[in-house]
Amino acid sequence: MTVRTRFAPSPTGYLHIGGARTALYAWAYARHHGGQFVLRIEDTDVARSTPEAVQAILDGMRWLGLDHDEGPYYQMQRMDRYKEVIARMLEAGTAYRCYTRKEELEALRAEQEARKEKPRYDGRWRPEPGKTLPPMPADVAPVIRFRNPDTGSVAWDDLVKGHIEISNSELDDFIIARADGTPTYNFCVVVDDWDMRISHVIRGDDHVNNTPRQINVLQALGATIPCYAHLSMILGEDGQKLSKRRNAVAVTDFDDAGFLPEAIVNYLARLGWSHGDEEFFSREQFVEWFDLDHITASAAQFNTEKLDWLNQQYIKQATSGYLAAEAARRLALRGIDPEAGPPLEQLVVLYKDRVTNLNELADALTPFFVTPELSAPMLDAHLTVDARASLRALRDRLDRLVVAEWQKAALGQAIKETCIAQGVKMPQVAIPLRVVLLGQPQSPGIDAVLEVMGRDMVLARLDRVL
RNA sequence: GUCCCUAUCGUCUAGAGGCCUAGGACAACACCCUUUCACGGUGUGAACCGGGGUUCGAAUCCCCGUGGGGACGCCA
Numbered sequence: 001m002t003v004r005t006r007f008a009p010s011p012t013g014y015l016h017i018g019g020a021r022t023a024l025y026a027w028a029y030a031r032h033h034g035g036q037f038v039l040r041i042e043d044t045d046v047a048r049s050t051p052e053a054v055q056a057i058l059d060g061m062r063w064l065g066l067d068h069d070e071g072p073y074y075q076m077q078r079m080d081r082y083k084e085v086i087a088r089m090l091e092a093g094t095a096y097r098c099y100t101r102k103e104e105l106e107a108l109r110a111e112q113e114a115r116k117e118k119p120r121y122d123g124r125w126r127p128e129p130g131k132t133l134p135p136m137p138a139d140v141a142p143v144i145r146f147r148n149p150d151t152g153s154v155a156w157d158d159l160v161k162g163h164i165e166i167s168n169s170e171l172d173d174f175i176i177a178r179a180d181g182t183p184t185y186n187f188c189v190v191v192d193d194w195d196m197r198i199s200h201v202i203r204g205d206d207h208v209n210n211t212p213r214q215i216n217v218l219q220a221l222g223a224t225i226p227c228y229a230h231l232s233m234i235l236g237e238d239g240q241k242l243s244k245r246r247n248a249v250a251v252t253d254f255d256d257a258g259f260l261p262e263a264i265v266n267y268l269a270r271l272g273w274s275h276g277d278e279e280f281f282s283r284e285q286f287v288e289w290f291d292l293d294h295i296t297a298s299a300a301q302f303n304t305e306k307l308d309w310l311n312q313q314y315i316k317q318a319t320s321g322y323l324a325a326e327a328a329r330r331l332a333l334r335g336i337d338p339e340a341g342p343p344l345e346q347l348v349v350l351y352k353d354r355v356t357n358l359n360e361l362a363d364a365l366t367p368f369f370v371t372p373e374l375s376a377p378m379l380d381a382h383l384t385v386d387a388r389a390s391l392r393a394l395r396d397r398l399d400r401l402v403v404a405e406w407q408k409a410a411l412g413q414a415i416k417e418t419c420i421a422q423g424v425k426m427p428q429v430a431i432p433l434r435v436v437l438l439g440q441p442q443s444p445g446i447d448a449v450l451e452v453m454g455r456d457m458v459l460a461r462l463d464r465v466l
Numbered sequence: 467g468u469c470c471c472u473a474u475c476g477u478c479u480a481g482a483g484g485c486c487u488a489g490g491a492c493a494a495c496a497c498c499c500u501u502u503c504a505c506g507g508u509g510u511g512a513a514c515c516g517g518g519g520u521u522c523g524a525a526u527c528c529c530c531g532u533g534g535g536g537a538c539g540c541c542a
Contacts, residue, residue, distance in 0.1 A: 010542045045541055102540075109539095118468040118538060143540055161471065170469055170538095178540040185542045208470060209537040232472080233535075241535085267478095270491090274479055277490040296479075299535060303477045306492040316505080353505045415501085426501035434502070442503035 003035030004199045007061075007068070008189070010042040011053035014250030015060030017302070018204065018234045018242060021268040025231060026202040027066045028269070028290040038196055039071035044188055046076070060251040064261050065283065073196070075188050082183040085191050085221070086144055086176060094220040095176060097142035098125040099134070120172035121145070144177040146187070146217055154212035159229035159292040161205070166212045174213055190214045194223040202292075205230040229292050232272065232299045239301055258330075258357030260318070263311040272296045280313055312356045323348040323361065330362035331369065341369040342452045350444040350452060368453060371461065372439025379465070382441060386424070387432040388466060394418040394429060395462045398455075406455045412447035437461050 005026040009019055030037040039061070043049040058072070089095035100121075109119040125133060126147060148171045155165035176187035183191075189210075193201060208230050218225050236242045242249050254264055265283055273296065275281075275289040315323065324345045328338035338344060347365050355361045383391075397414045419429055430446045437458060443449050450458055 008542090012542080042542060048541075105540090113467075116467040120468095120538075158471095164470075166470070172538090175540055180540085182540090184540070189542090204536095205471070206536055207542095210542095212470095230471085235535085237477085239534085271478065276480065279478090279491050294480095298472045300479090301477060303492070306478065309492055312505090351504095354503075412501095419501090428501095430501045440503090444502095444504085446501070 001199055003030055003033035004038060004197055005030045005035065005202055006038040006040050006071075006193070006196065006198050007066075008040040008042050008192070008203070009057050010045060010048075011050060011057060012045065012048040013053055013056070014252065015057045016242070016249040017251065017254075017268070018249075020060065020064060020251050020264070021234060021271065022202065022204055022231055023061060023066050024064065024265060024268050025229075025273070025290070025295070026200075027068075028287050029200060029202060029292065030069075031287045032290045035199070036069040037067075038073070038198065039068035040073045040075070040192060040196070041071075042075050042185065042188065044075050044182060044185060046182075056250075056252070063251060063255060064265055070196070073192070075192065078188075078192070079182070081195065082177075082188060082191055083181070086183065086187075089146075089176075089220065090144065092220075093127070094147050095144050096125060096127055096147055096173075098145045098173075098175075099137055099140045099142045100124060101137075101140055118170070121174070123173055126173055141179040143175045143179050145173040146176050146213070146220070148173050148213070148216055154215050156211065156215060156225070156228055158208075158211075159200070159227055160232075160295045161208070161230055161297055164208065164211075168212075168216075171213055171216070176217075186210055186213055187217065190217045190221070190223075193226055194218065194221065198226050200227045200229060200292075202229045202231065205232050229295070231295065232297060234271065235299050235301045237302055237304060242302070258359035258361070259307065259311050260314045260358070263307065263314045266314070267307045267310050271302070272300045280310065308356045315352055315355060315358070315361070318352065320345045320348050320352075323352055323358075326358045327361050327365055330358055331365065334362065334366070336366065336369045338369070341365075342454060342457075346452050350448055354444065367438040367440075368457075371464075374435065374439060374465065378435060378439070382432045382435040383465060384432075387428065390418060390422045390424055390429045391432055391436065391462060392466050393422055394433070395459065395466060398450075398462075399459060401455070403455055406451065408447045408451045411450045415447065436465050 007019075007023040007026050009015065009023075015023075027037045029035075041054055041057070043054070054072070061068070086095060090097075098121075105121070108122060112119045125145070127133065149168045151168060153165050153167045154171075155163065157163050174186060175184055177183050192198075211228055211230075215225055234242060251264070255261075262283065265286070266281060269281075269286045269290075270279060273290070274294050278289070281289070327344050327348055331338045341347075344365070347368055348361065351361055351364045355364060394415065397418055398411070401410060401414065415426070415429055415433075419426055422429070431441050433446055434441050434443045434449070437443075437449065437453060
């Protein structure tokens with residue numbers, strides 16, 4: 001059997017992080033088995049679906065590197081097919097028209113809730129041998145309901161949750177087509193998964209309750225039942241359901257926050273799935289290792305600190321070319337011309353071990369492009385009379401180095417000699433020097449900073465305060 | 467309310483009856499490295515929700531509680 005999985009988002013907003021993980025697992029499962037990954041857009045909610053959201057989903061998936069083999073299919077373009085199947089079901093008696101008004105339904109629900117019962121349709125329009133249906137109202141456009149089996153139970157072996165069995169008496173005859181004739185979600189999914197020959201339905205566990213209904217429809221259609229794997233949800237850092245208000249949820253939020261897509265993929269892979277003690281692995285390794293047996297059945301809490309750590313690992317091993325390009329993009333976003341300073345590829349090497357995300361990288365690089373403001377407290381704290389004397393001595397020594405000699409070793413030597421001559425320790429020169437050059441007392445090795453910053457900028461910034 | 471799912475360090479997790487005086491990672495803390503800050507290295511503390519069974523033996527299997535989550539739409 002060829003493995004065929006799908007990701008079926010509804011385009012009502014961004015690709016959020018939970019959806020991204022579902023997509024990642026479905027993608028990885030197909031790739032692992034050399035099967036196909038199908039993208040299907042579930043846009044039957046015309047009121048809430050937008051083309052912008054479709055684009056956001058496509059962009060998010062591309063950013064994460066989740067390529068699909070088929071699709072995107074759009075449910076709105078498959079209406080004829082759904083209607084054809086519904087007509088067949090009507091004919092076969094596995095579906096029927098229901099003329100109950102919405103108000104009647106509401107009253108029924110209220111009644112049931114008052115009796116503390118599970119709200120459900122009571123089957124008043126369900127045809128039974130020997131049963132007299134209610135008089136047909138002339139002014140009601142009927143919906144179409146699925147005739148759910150009323151005895152026995154539905155069971156499946158969920159690849160994540162294990163055996164699940166639900167009694168048919170829990171299920172009511174749900175609506176498969178609205179009064180306006182458009183089919184509903186639980187029905188479209190079934191037809192699509194069937195038509196698209198999906199072998200493994202990998203989706204969020206909020207669909208567990210839909211599964212028995214869908215299996216019943218599949219059975220009524222004489223279709224083969226796919227395997228199901230229901231993934232638990234991702235909770236926010238506070239243990240609450242993820243929400244746009246409190247959490248970064250859209251994958252683009254993570255791009256904006258300076259995360260690498262590889263880090264997100266690695267993090268998501270590990271959030272709810274494991275391969276022994278492995279924590280840091282490539283996309284290729286993930287595909288090779290991925291299986292459904294090691295998916296956690298319970299909900300996982302999102303943890304930014306661990307994501308930060310992973311992101312840092314990916315930055316450390318990223319090429320300077322990649323980091324330079326990202327730094328340039330992010331500097332430009334701040335209105336800084338990335339060409340108007342030292343070569344980014346050199347700068348980035350100095351900082352790649354010291355930042356946890358790409359925005360921090362851009363922050364760290366900014367003083368090489370924009371002369372930093374030196375606050376009065378900063379000056380008072382670091383540029384003491386003694387410090388100024390040392391810096392003046394250093395400045396004169398540096399001035400004697402020509403551009404060709406402006407190299408890390410010689411610069412380090414110049415600082416050391418200055419320290420000896422002035423009778424001070426290294427930090428007493430290095431710290432104020434950092435403040436003058438970068439506006440902050442911490443930096444990579446000061447000799448390396450001097451080298452990359454270049455003779456002109458270094459001397460100019462020293463002269464500014466001396 | 468009814469039904470379904472779920473429960474190991476603060477967090478992500480390893481764990482498929484004896485390998486568990488429960489392992490790894492993030493975070494925390496300590497020390498080392500160091501011209502600063504990081505990085506890196508070494509180490510420390512930290513968990514099987516509660517109660518009953520089953521078994522020679524249970525973190526692992528079963529039941530009951532409890533906590534958490536989900537579903538109950540002419541949304542998806």
